Amino acid sequence: MTQLDHTSPISVTDATPGAEHLPGHTATSGPDTGPAASILGDPLALGLASFGVAASVVGITNSGLVDPTVALVAPAAVLASGFLTLLIAGLVAFRRGETFVGVVFTSWSGFFLGIALLAVVFAPQIAAAGGPVGDAFGIYFIAWAVISTYHWIAAAATIKMNVVVFGLGTAALYVLGIAAFTGNLALNNIGGWLLLATGVGQLYLSAATLINEMYRRRVLPVV
Numbered sequence: 001m002t003q004l005d006h007t008s009p010i011s012v013t014d015a016t017p018g019a020e021h022l023p024g025h026t027a028t029s030g031p032d033t034g035p036a037a038s039i040l041g042d043p044l045a046l047g048l049a050s051f052g053v054a055a056s057v058v059g060i061t062n063s064g065l066v067d068p069t070v071a072l073v074a075p076a077a078v079l080a081s082g083f084l085t086l087l088i089a090g091l092v093a094f095r096r097g098e099t100f101v102g103v104v105f106t107s108w109s110g111f112f113l114g115i116a117l118l119a120v121v122f123a124p125q126i127a128a129a130g131g132p133v134g135d136a137f138g139i140y141f142i143a144w145a146v147i148s149t150y151h152w153i154a155a156a157a158t159i160k161m162n163v164v165v166f167g168l169g170t171a172a173l174y175v176l177g178i179a180a181f182t183g184n185l186a187l188n189n190i191g192g193w194l195l196l197a198t199g200v201g202q203l204y205l206s207a208a209t210l211i212n213e214m215y216r217r218r219v220l221p222v223v
Contacts, residue, residue: 040096042213047089047105048206054082054112055169056199062176062192075116082112100158104151111144134180141177148173160223165201168194 057077060066090105118140123133152166172194179187208220 040092042209043089043092043096043105044101045206045210045213047086047093047101048202048209050081050086050089051105051108052199052202052206054078054086054199055195055202058082058115059172059192059194059196059199062188063196064189064192065196075120078112078116083109083116086112100154107147107151111147115140134183136180138177138181141173141180145170145173145177161201161205165198165205168201169198172198 054077058074061068061071061074086105087109090102090107090109093105094102118136123136126133126136148166148170152163152170155162155166172191175187175194176191178184179191204220205222208222211219212222
């Protein structure tokens with residue numbers, strides 16, 4: 001069975017006319033097959049969907065689109081999708097020998113676990129001690145914005161849509177970090193919109209990965 005690498009949303013063209021290769025993403029068959037690709041399915045669609053759901057839900061709650069009283073939906077999505085299933089996808093990617101995909105998925109599962117713990121467990125403790133909760137979130141967002149920046153640079157070796165999606169996510173973290181430090185609600189809303197756009201982009205890439213692979217042709221375009 002021939003692997004149609006062009007169905008992957010993070011692929012780049014190599015030197016062979018008509019062929020495409022994904023740095024850090026292992027084919028399920030053929031000369032680029034990794035050590036466990038024959039027994040482990042491709043985790044890309046799962047990871048992108050997990051990341052996309054978590055980012056979208058957090059973005060919606062931060063953008064001001066919904067009443068603040070429903071914001072507790074965010075930790076539920078973050079822990080279930082952003083942490084758990086994203087971690088599973090990342091570990092499968094590492095087992096298949098996919099360094100880039102594994103690093104992105106597992107590191108961001110850590111981000112989502114951390115932000116959930118900060119929001120639900122540690123922020124109330126900081127507030128009870130009279131500390132600046134906004135500064136705590138600001139430090140966390142800016143630290144992860146730095147990590148997201150070099151993920152974005154690495155993503156530039158793949159496809160244009162990844163550059164856009166990673167760029168939106170990176171910008172969202174910087175904006176949310178500044179908003180947390182300054183207490184600026186308008187900036188927080190902008191960061192939420194950027195994060196929502198990031199999540200929508202990831203969900204599209206997840207759909208393209210799964211649908212294109214199942215139909216073995218480019219049903220959903222990816223550039």
